[in-house]
Every structure is written in C-alpha cells, then in structure tokens.
Amino acid sequence: MRYLPLTNEDRAEMLAKIGVGKIDDLFADVPAGKLLPEPPALPPHKSELEVERVLGHMAARNLPAGSLPFFVGCGAYKHHVPASVDHLIQRSEFLTSYTPYQPEIAQGTLQYLFEFQTQVAMLTGMEVANASMYDGSTAAAEAVLMAHRLTKRRKAVVAGNLHPHYRGVIETISAMAGDQVTALPPQPAGNEDVSAALDQESSCVVVQTPDVFGHVHDLAPLAEKAHAAGALLIAVVTEVVSLGVLTPPGDMGADIVVAEGQSLGNALAYGGPYLGLFASRQKFVRQMPGRLAGQTVDADGRRGFVLTLSAREQHIRREKATSNICTNSGLCALAFTIHLTLLGEAGLTRLARINHANAVKLADALAQLPAVSVLNSAFFNEFTIRVPGDAATVVEALAQRRVLGGVPASRLDPGRPELKDLIIVASTEVNTDEDRAAYAAALGKVLA
Amino acid sequence: MNEQTITTAPTPATFTGNRALDIEEALIFETGRPEVTGVDLEEPAALTPRLGGLERKAPIGLPGLTEPEAVRHYVRLSHKNYGIDSGMFPLGSCTMKHNPRLNEKMARLAGFGDIHPLQPLSMVQGALALIAELARWLRELTGMPAIAMTPKAGAHGELAGMMAIKAALAARGDKRSVVLVPESAHGTNPATAALLGYRVEPVPARGDGTVDPAEVEKHLNSDVAAIMLTNPNTCGLFERDIVAIGDAVHRAGALFYADGANFNATVGKVRPGDLGVDAMHINLHKTFSTPHGGGGPGAGPVALSAALAPFVPVPFVLADAEGVRLVEHAAGVGAYAKPFGRLSAFHGQFGTFVRALSYMLSHGSDGMRxxxxxxxxxxxxxxxxxxxxxxxxxxxxxxxxxxxxxxxxxxxxxxxxxxxxxxxxxxxxxxxxxxxxxxxxxxxxxxxxxxxxxxxxxxxxxxxxxxxxxxxxxxxxxxxxxxxxxxxxxxxxxxxxxxxxxxxxxxxxxxxxx
Known part of the structure; x- marks a missing residue:
C-alpha cells in the first residue's frame, strides 16, 4: 500500500513496545460485537494506473466547457486562468498546510490572506473583508445573520432578482433559525422596486447587481431608503469580474458586500469548491463572521501577521460565536489573489471591458433573430433572452448542436410560468467571434 | 582547498534582513503598480458601453505584478509555511495526513475540473455517477442508508445534520429546545446548535475522559432534541458506552448526532450506523485526505439514519432503478421525500469529491482499514x-x-x-x-x-x-x-x-x- 510507511515488522515491534499483543487490543473500548471482523464489502486497493482508468472513464462522460462554444453563467463563469496560478497553489507549503494556528511558521498563508482581504475591500469599495467563506450563497446567508445581530431585528427582505439558489440558502437558514424572510417575486424586466417591502422590522435588504437576469442596478437610492428604515443594505455580486468596470456597491451605500469569487483563479469544477467574498464597514467588524488575518509585530519588532479578533469565533466563544464557521476557502482564496495580482488594475479593467464587449456583441447578434428578444438595456457579461416556447427545450436542442447556450431561467426557479421562455446567457473573454456566430446560427436553426 | 573552520558565532545580521533561503517579502501593495499586468489581453472592441451609466468613476488602486515578479512573490511566501510535505504535523483533531498527488491530477481532468454546475444534465452524467459512487462508498463505510453531499465543510455538515434533526422533529410535530453537548466537544457543536435556536446544555465528562450514560440520562427529557457526541472523542478515546448513550437518547425521543471529525480512527473497523447514530458529518479533508490548503476548502457530507434520510438538502443525486438523476428542487423523490431546503449554491465541493474518491479507490477497503x-x-x-x-x-x-x-x-x-x-x-x-x-x-x-x-x-x-x-x-x-x-x-x-x-x-x- 503505497501511502502507508509501516512494515509488518514495524507493526509487530511497535505493538510490543506499547505492551499489547495485537492491534485490536487497542480497540478494546469498542462495544461488544461492534468491531468489524473484516473490511467492509468494497473493492480492494488499486494502483495509480487503475484509479486513473476508473476516474478517467467517469470524466470522459462529461462534456468540458472548453470543448465547445460555451455561454453558461448564473453564478459560475468560465474564464481563462493563467497557468502560473494553478502551479503556485500546488506548492506543497500552500497545498498541505493548515489553518495558521502557529503564525511563526504560517506567514506565507497569513500574508496572502492579508493581501487578499485588502484586494477584496478595494474591489468592493468597502473598508474591511474577511479571509473568505464557503461560497457566495453561504456568504449571503451569513450577511443576513450579521444584519440581524447588528439591528436586533429578525426579518430580511430579499429582492426578486437575487439568484434563486442564494435565496434558497437564505430562506433555509432563516427558517431553521426562526427568522423571517420576505422574498419578492422575480422581475425579469429588471424594474423591481425592492424598497416597497421594507418596514420597521426589516434588518436588511438583499439585492444583487448585476442581478440574476443580468441587469445592473444603481443601489444608492435603495441604500438611502434602507437606512431611513433602520435596515442595512446587503449587496450580492455573483460575477466578481464586473467590479472591474462597475461602480462598487461600497460606493453606492452598501453596508455588507458578499460575492462569489470563483471567476478569478478558480475552475468551474461542477460548482465547488469556490469562495465567498465578504466585506463590510470597519464599525461592524466585531460582528463579522469568519476568519480575519491582521498585522502585528514579532518579538524582534518585525512586521508579521496573525489570525485575529478570534473572540468572535466558535473555538473561543462556542454557542455565543458570530458563526459556526471553522474554516475559510484558503486555497481558493489563494488562487483568487494570485490571479488578481497578475491582472492588477490595468488587467482587471481590460478583462472586464472585454467581457462586456463580448456580451454586447452576442446580444446584438442574437437580437437579429426575428423570434428572439433581449430583455436587458444595461448589463455586464450576462443578459436574458426571450425565445418562443419552452426555453429548457431550446437549450437542450442547442446542446445537441454543440452549443451550450445558457441556463433556462425555469431550471433555477421552477413553477413560475413567466420564466418558461427565458434563457440567461453569459459571454466572457473565452468566447470568440466564431463562437458567437455558431450560437446565432444554431439558435436560428432551432427556432426555425 | 583549505580546511574549513566551523565556528559557533550567533546568527549574523544581514544587510537585507534575509537569511539565505528565508527571504523577506514585501506586500504586493508595496511592490506592485496599478499600470503593470502579468496577463496579456487583447484590446477590447470599441463600442458604447451599456452599463446603465454605472461605470466606475474612481481608480481601484489594485497593484499588478508581471509573471516573474508574481511567481517569485508567492514562492517566497510559500517558504514561510509549514505543510505536511515539510515534516511531521501532529496537529490533533485536524488529521494532517499525506495528500496523494494522484488526487490532484484526477480533480484537474477536464471532464471534472471544467464542467459547469448548470450544464444540461445529459452532458454531466459522469459527474453525477461520481457523486453517486462516492455516496455509495460512504454509505458502506458508515453503515448508514443516506448521505447528504452538499455541505461544504465539517461545520456546514453539522449544520445540515442538525437541520435534518430539526426538520424530522418538526415533521412529527415535536418542538424541542435543548441540545446536549459534552464539554470536550469542538466549538462548532455548540455554535451550530445555537445557530438553530437551540439552548446548549453541557454534559461533563467522567474521570476517564468519556461520557457517562448515567450523566446523559440525568439531562434527558422531552425537551431534548439531540445529543452531539464526538466519537472517538477529542481526548482521543473511543466512547465505550456510546451504544448505551444512543439507546438512552432514543428512548427519550431525541436524536443522536455524531461529530465525525475523528472518523479516520475507525474507518473500516467500526460503522457509526451500528452504534445508533442518526447523523454524522464526514470531513473528507481529514479522513479521506483532501488537502487542507491553509484552511480550506473542506467538504462535509452527512450520513443519515433511516429516520433522517427523507430530510436531505437539495440538490441531491438519486441512484435507483431508473438510473442516476439529479434532484434540484424542493419536491422530493422516493426515500428522500422531504428535503428541508438548500445549503449552498450548487452541488457541494465536487472537486473535493473527486479527490476523496481517488483516495478511497487507491486504498480500497483493505487499505482504509x-x-x-x-x-x-x-x-x-x-x-x-x-x-x-x-x-x-x-x-x-x-x-x-x-x-x-x-x-x-x-x-x-x-x-x-x-x-x-x-x-x-x-x-x-x-x-x-x-x-x-x-x-x-x-x-x-x-x-x-x-x-x-x-x-x-x-x-x-x-x-x-x-x-x-x-x-x-x-x-x-x-x-x-x-x-x-x-x-x-x-x-x-x-x-x-x-x-x-x-x-x-x-x-x-x-x-x-x-
């Protein structure tokens, strides 16, 4: 067994040193009859070559995004990741380290987390950011719980155009915790007035920009109304590249900004692992969930970094903690920060402009088809089209023509007839003019 | 060549502050510049933006580094970190075992790494099969009939398991408000219970470091929803009365949550399902050796007993006579009839699933034991x-x-x-x-x-x-x-x-x- 260094001679010698006759003597506390006499009924060990065969066959039954014109988004985006990112995150000292409990030998992790937190704060227009959460949706739910703690109210108002899966996570945790949620119905045209649902019991309003249908929103008026009602504005961003060109939520009055960070540095990987970004105002920091890296000095006066403000956390506070979270998404955050450092402001801005331009070109190409209408006037790299008939059938027919044309809105939110004919379409820097032409041609044929 | 003289002088101060391989490294904000980039991108097509007048007005201030500068920055940072590959890392309760590189290679196959969570299902049949296969291995190893796969870390798995318990109690019209947590428990246990609105009641350990069933009995009544017990416990001891504790908990109408953080001690030797456990999360990053990555990502699937099996979060993969399917929304199916909601945006830590299955296939049943x-x-x-x-x-x-x-x-x-x-x-x-x-x-x-x-x-x-x-x-x-x-x-x-x-x-x- 290639991963186990002990030999049978070692084992015998060690048992003798311990003073027992056989290994099961060390399992003597297991209640009678509960120790399995032999290994469970599963296959025996395999060589690397055999494992590669088994998993290779499974992988071959999936169609990789990079193998055809690809326009699927809705919270996970296909971007190009520089080769050095994946190389660097696989360095042993990053890959095989743990939460930096011993900061003297974890300065690598702590410094990149400090840099990551600064980048996230800058990008979102906020003052502080944590060391990351599981994903954008769990970050959104944690933001709601934080707003409840800050306002001492227990009701969240959730915009209709928030990603339905994010809404689902907020609703699930709220229902279980005994908190209220007012979730508004989706408005595919993008003209929803969320503020009407605010009242004196609302702790927060959760709104996404660009929203799930791709519309971009000026949050300033909503922030003003939320604050007037004594509530906080939680802004959700599922496509973090948009912050390269769009006014950040922090500049529009948001109190907490959460985002999905997968777009930078991280593979699609069928939905995870990803990383949630979580940023807020300095004055709220002691109610923030999650890990925080902070700067300090060592015994020789040299700058160094540690995990800090842990009095918020479960390992200290137990049932009084701000969250039950124990980890962050360390390695995903590392991939994010490396990719963003490689891009820099110049690269990120250009990347965002390319994404926007590609989406505009695609929207114009699809709008040329007589049966298709584009719902958005303002969008970043994602927009919604209306097609005649059932959108899910159209998407499947496109796939048969080797174009992955987007997400039928009904897949995210079934049971709403008004979404049946909508496809949410994303276009990033990976798409070429040929891809766009292929999409328009395929859609024309499918609808003909 | 002259013979070298070895002296025992104290470590010298250096001009740079560096000490040979240990090189001081500035922050990216001190060395990078906003106009510099390490990524070559084409000039975007000229067009009138359709951003609704919401273009950024002010610079962001993000520094950039060219590729050689960036590579050196992160390599130098990596030198300041200790990993399992550096040496022995006996961090109790955290299970820092070797991370096989085969698992990394498998997770990066395009058919696993480059598939989107919302692709048409006809194009991700291998991914659904992988989730079903991993669940099958976990069911065998735990002796429990159902696995909720989406929780993204151990504490998230605890949350899922305790939600399943809360949902099951609610379904039988039973409102209970207390959760028992032994003093030796991980901090996540009481934090999870409190998040769900439960009052946490600590149970002291007896003199030998384990939980005394008589002490548990004293705390049990019709208001107790569950006990959260770690086995083996955080003192490294097998809870020798675990079966009696489980029986007492069930007699009181409560449910038995086991913290599976230490499952790595008993895989292939003892099945939690045989001990009366109703729910147990499994830290794939501990027991099944997926990399800890400086503090995540983890993965925390939850094994559920027959009593809790209907209460899984969506989405889940169903493998039955009709084949392998994905259930994404609240209307449940078959044995999973009453999903309580959703805990993450997509299907859980799929990339971690690939690594864990790669580990399991490598070790096999005999190797894991x-x-x-x-x-x-x-x-x-x-x-x-x-x-x-x-x-x-x-x-x-x-x-x-x-x-x-x-x-x-x-x-x-x-x-x-x-x-x-x-x-x-x-x-x-x-x-x-x-x-x-x-x-x-x-x-x-x-x-x-x-x-x-x-x-x-x-x-x-x-x-x-x-x-x-x-x-x-x-x-x-x-x-x-x-x-x-x-x-x-x-x-x-x-x-x-x-x-x-x-x-x-x-x-x-x-x-x-x-």
Whole structure:
C-alpha cells in the first residue's frame, strides 16, 4: 500500500513496545460485537494506473466547457486562468498546510490572506473583508445573520432578482433559525422596486447587481431608503469580474458586500469548491463572521501577521460565536489573489471591458433573430433572452448542436410560468467571434 | 582547498534582513503598480458601453505584478509555511495526513475540473455517477442508508445534520429546545446548535475522559432534541458506552448526532450506523485526505439514519432503478421525500469529491482499514514513548488515533504548553494541537496519523523526550525564547486584536517620504 510507511515488522515491534499483543487490543473500548471482523464489502486497493482508468472513464462522460462554444453563467463563469496560478497553489507549503494556528511558521498563508482581504475591500469599495467563506450563497446567508445581530431585528427582505439558489440558502437558514424572510417575486424586466417591502422590522435588504437576469442596478437610492428604515443594505455580486468596470456597491451605500469569487483563479469544477467574498464597514467588524488575518509585530519588532479578533469565533466563544464557521476557502482564496495580482488594475479593467464587449456583441447578434428578444438595456457579461416556447427545450436542442447556450431561467426557479421562455446567457473573454456566430446560427436553426 | 573552520558565532545580521533561503517579502501593495499586468489581453472592441451609466468613476488602486515578479512573490511566501510535505504535523483533531498527488491530477481532468454546475444534465452524467459512487462508498463505510453531499465543510455538515434533526422533529410535530453537548466537544457543536435556536446544555465528562450514560440520562427529557457526541472523542478515546448513550437518547425521543471529525480512527473497523447514530458529518479533508490548503476548502457530507434520510438538502443525486438523476428542487423523490431546503449554491465541493474518491479507490477497503489501524498504532506508539515523562489527564490507557497529554509534567518549571509548542517549531516540527480539548489543563493533543514511518516517530519521540529533560533541568531560554529559528519569532497577538489592522492602506505622504 503505497501511502502507508509501516512494515509488518514495524507493526509487530511497535505493538510490543506499547505492551499489547495485537492491534485490536487497542480497540478494546469498542462495544461488544461492534468491531468489524473484516473490511467492509468494497473493492480492494488499486494502483495509480487503475484509479486513473476508473476516474478517467467517469470524466470522459462529461462534456468540458472548453470543448465547445460555451455561454453558461448564473453564478459560475468560465474564464481563462493563467497557468502560473494553478502551479503556485500546488506548492506543497500552500497545498498541505493548515489553518495558521502557529503564525511563526504560517506567514506565507497569513500574508496572502492579508493581501487578499485588502484586494477584496478595494474591489468592493468597502473598508474591511474577511479571509473568505464557503461560497457566495453561504456568504449571503451569513450577511443576513450579521444584519440581524447588528439591528436586533429578525426579518430580511430579499429582492426578486437575487439568484434563486442564494435565496434558497437564505430562506433555509432563516427558517431553521426562526427568522423571517420576505422574498419578492422575480422581475425579469429588471424594474423591481425592492424598497416597497421594507418596514420597521426589516434588518436588511438583499439585492444583487448585476442581478440574476443580468441587469445592473444603481443601489444608492435603495441604500438611502434602507437606512431611513433602520435596515442595512446587503449587496450580492455573483460575477466578481464586473467590479472591474462597475461602480462598487461600497460606493453606492452598501453596508455588507458578499460575492462569489470563483471567476478569478478558480475552475468551474461542477460548482465547488469556490469562495465567498465578504466585506463590510470597519464599525461592524466585531460582528463579522469568519476568519480575519491582521498585522502585528514579532518579538524582534518585525512586521508579521496573525489570525485575529478570534473572540468572535466558535473555538473561543462556542454557542455565543458570530458563526459556526471553522474554516475559510484558503486555497481558493489563494488562487483568487494570485490571479488578481497578475491582472492588477490595468488587467482587471481590460478583462472586464472585454467581457462586456463580448456580451454586447452576442446580444446584438442574437437580437437579429426575428423570434428572439433581449430583455436587458444595461448589463455586464450576462443578459436574458426571450425565445418562443419552452426555453429548457431550446437549450437542450442547442446542446445537441454543440452549443451550450445558457441556463433556462425555469431550471433555477421552477413553477413560475413567466420564466418558461427565458434563457440567461453569459459571454466572457473565452468566447470568440466564431463562437458567437455558431450560437446565432444554431439558435436560428432551432427556432426555425 | 583549505580546511574549513566551523565556528559557533550567533546568527549574523544581514544587510537585507534575509537569511539565505528565508527571504523577506514585501506586500504586493508595496511592490506592485496599478499600470503593470502579468496577463496579456487583447484590446477590447470599441463600442458604447451599456452599463446603465454605472461605470466606475474612481481608480481601484489594485497593484499588478508581471509573471516573474508574481511567481517569485508567492514562492517566497510559500517558504514561510509549514505543510505536511515539510515534516511531521501532529496537529490533533485536524488529521494532517499525506495528500496523494494522484488526487490532484484526477480533480484537474477536464471532464471534472471544467464542467459547469448548470450544464444540461445529459452532458454531466459522469459527474453525477461520481457523486453517486462516492455516496455509495460512504454509505458502506458508515453503515448508514443516506448521505447528504452538499455541505461544504465539517461545520456546514453539522449544520445540515442538525437541520435534518430539526426538520424530522418538526415533521412529527415535536418542538424541542435543548441540545446536549459534552464539554470536550469542538466549538462548532455548540455554535451550530445555537445557530438553530437551540439552548446548549453541557454534559461533563467522567474521570476517564468519556461520557457517562448515567450523566446523559440525568439531562434527558422531552425537551431534548439531540445529543452531539464526538466519537472517538477529542481526548482521543473511543466512547465505550456510546451504544448505551444512543439507546438512552432514543428512548427519550431525541436524536443522536455524531461529530465525525475523528472518523479516520475507525474507518473500516467500526460503522457509526451500528452504534445508533442518526447523523454524522464526514470531513473528507481529514479522513479521506483532501488537502487542507491553509484552511480550506473542506467538504462535509452527512450520513443519515433511516429516520433522517427523507430530510436531505437539495440538490441531491438519486441512484435507483431508473438510473442516476439529479434532484434540484424542493419536491422530493422516493426515500428522500422531504428535503428541508438548500445549503449552498450548487452541488457541494465536487472537486473535493473527486479527490476523496481517488483516495478511497487507491486504498480500497483493505487499505482504509489498515490506515485506521496504523493511525491508532502510531498514536499509541507515541504514548508508549512518552508516558514516563509526560502526564496524561486520564491515566495511561489505550487511545485511538491521537494521544492527549496535559501540562502537569511542567509543574514548577515556569514553562507552559505554548512554550513547548514553540520549542518544537525550532526542532523542525509543526506543533501538536494545544489548549484543546478544554477538559485537559494545558492540553497537548498529538495525532501522528498513519503517514508517519516508525523512524519518523522515533525521532519525534526522542525530540519530545529531550525537550522534557530540558524543561525539567531548568533550561528555560530554550522554551521562552522559542521559536528562534522560524521566519518570525513570537507574534504580538494582543496588539493585533486591540488595534486591528486588517488591510493595507497607503501610508500618508510624510511617512512615505521617510
């Protein structure tokens, strides 16, 4: 067994040193009859070559995004990741380290987390950011719980155009915790007035920009109304590249900004692992969930970094903690920060402009088809089209023509007839003019 | 060639502050520039933006580095980190075992790494099959009929399991408000219960470090929803009365949550389903060796008993006579009839699933059983090597995969558990877990894992013995000044918490001109 260094001679010698006759003597506390006499009924060990065969066959039954014109988004985006990112995150000292409990030998992790937190704060227009959460949706739910703690109210108002899966996570945790949620119905045209649902019991309003249908929103008026009602504005961003060109939520009055960070540095990987970004105002920091890296000095006066403000956390506070979270998404955050450092402001801005331009070109190409209408006037790299008939059938027919044309809105939110004919379409820097032409041609044929 | 003279002069100060391979590294904000980029991108097509007038008005301030600068920055940072590949990392309760590189290779196959969570299902049949296969292995190993796969870490799995319990109680119209948590539990247990609105009632341990069923009985009544019990517990001991505890809990109409953080001690040896457990999360990053990555990502699927099986979060993969399908929305199917909602945006930590299955296939049923036995053997070997010098809070008895010492052996030395940990750093080790569990004073929790060879353990034992003799001989400087050889000496954590500096800010001009 290639991963186990002990030999049978070692084992015998060690048992003798311990003073027992056989290994099961060390399992003597297991209640009678509960120790399995032999290994469970599963296959025996395999060589690397055999494992590669088994998993290779499974992988071959999936169609990789990079193998055809690809326009699927809705919270996970296909971007190009520089080769050095994946190389660097696989360095042993990053890959095989743990939460930096011993900061003297974890300065690598702590410094990149400090840099990551600064980048996230800058990008979102906020003052502080944590060391990351599981994903954008769990970050959104944690933001709601934080707003409840800050306002001492227990009701969240959730915009209709928030990603339905994010809404689902907020609703699930709220229902279980005994908190209220007012979730508004989706408005595919993008003209929803969320503020009407605010009242004196609302702790927060959760709104996404660009929203799930791709519309971009000026949050300033909503922030003003939320604050007037004594509530906080939680802004959700599922496509973090948009912050390269769009006014950040922090500049529009948001109190907490959460985002999905997968777009930078991280593979699609069928939905995870990803990383949630979580940023807020300095004055709220002691109610923030999650890990925080902070700067300090060592015994020789040299700058160094540690995990800090842990009095918020479960390992200290137990049932009084701000969250039950124990980890962050360390390695995903590392991939994010490396990719963003490689891009820099110049690269990120250009990347965002390319994404926007590609989406505009695609929207114009699809709008040329007589049966298709584009719902958005303002969008970043994602927009919604209306097609005649059932959108899910159209998407499947496109796939048969080797174009992955987007997400039928009904897949995210079934049971709403008004979404049946909508496809949410994303276009990033990976798409070429040929891809766009292929999409328009395929859609024309499918609808003909 | 002249013969070299070896001197014992103190470490010299250098002009750069660097010490050979240990190179000081500035922050990216101090070396990078906003106009620099390490990514070549084409000029975007000229067009009138359709951003609704919401273009950014002010610069972001993000620095950029070219590729050679960026690579050097992160490589130098990596040199300041200790990983399992660097040396022995006996961090109790965290299970720092070897991370096979095959698993990384498998997760990066385009058919796994480059598939989107919302692709048409006809194009991800292999991914659904992989999730179903991993669930099958987990069902076999736990002896439990259902696995909720989407929780993204251990604490998230706890949340899912406790939600399933809450949903099951609600479904039978039973409103209960208390959760029992033994004192030795991980902090996540009480935090999870509190998040769900439960009142947490601590259960003290008896003299041997385990939970006494009679004590549990005293706390049980019709208001108790569940007990959250870690097995093996955080003292490294198998809860020998676990079956009796489970029976008592069930008699009271409550449910049995097991924290599976230490499942790695018993995989292939004991099945939690045979012990009466209703829900148990499995840390794939511990037991099944997916990389910890500096603190995540983890993965925390939850095994559920027949009583809880209907209450899984969506989405889930269903493998039955009709084949393998994905259920994404609340209307449940078959055995999974009452999903309680959704816990993450997509299907859980799929990339971690690939790595875990790769590990399981590699080890096989026989190898996983051997790994558990070796993990337990290694921990007991460390115990045997140190029992005459170090003190054990519950006496010298067989442990499972980790061995717990307290700090009584340091009495009168002026040296603390923390000092011992820091001295181990100078010796080239990552320290053990310290000050956890709280039930042992000045706890030192050592988990060698099955990845260590006998020679490695012998050196570790010899090192700790040497430190113990030094402590007892009054060589305080070796401890109080430690670490002396790490990239940093002890860091001022009080200052970090009192005046938090959580991000870089541009220094004011006067300071910048210094």
């Amino acid at each position: 051997q790994a558990s036995e070796d993990a337990v053997l290694n921990a007991n070997y460390v115990r045997a090597g140190l029992r005459d010098l170090l003190s054990q809070p519950f006496g010298d008895r067989a442990c499972m995969h980790e061995v717990l010492f307290d700090d009584r052996w340091l009495d009168g030395t002026g040296i603390t558990t923390l000092d011992v940990a820091k001295a181990l750093i100078d010796e080239g080790y990552h320290p053990m877990t310290v000050y956890f569990p709280l039930v042992a004073h000045g706890a030192m929790l050592i988990e060698p894992t099955e990845s260590e060879s006998k020679a490695s353990l012998d050196l570790f034992i010899a090192t700790l013995r040497d430190l113990a003799f030094a402590a007892k001989a009054g060589e305080k400087a070796r401890f109080l000044d430690a670490p002396r050889l790490a990239p940093r000496r002890r860091l001022d954590e009080t200052r970090a918490a009192r005046t938090p500096v959580l991000r870089w800010r541009k220094p004011p001009p006067a300071q910048a001109a210094e």
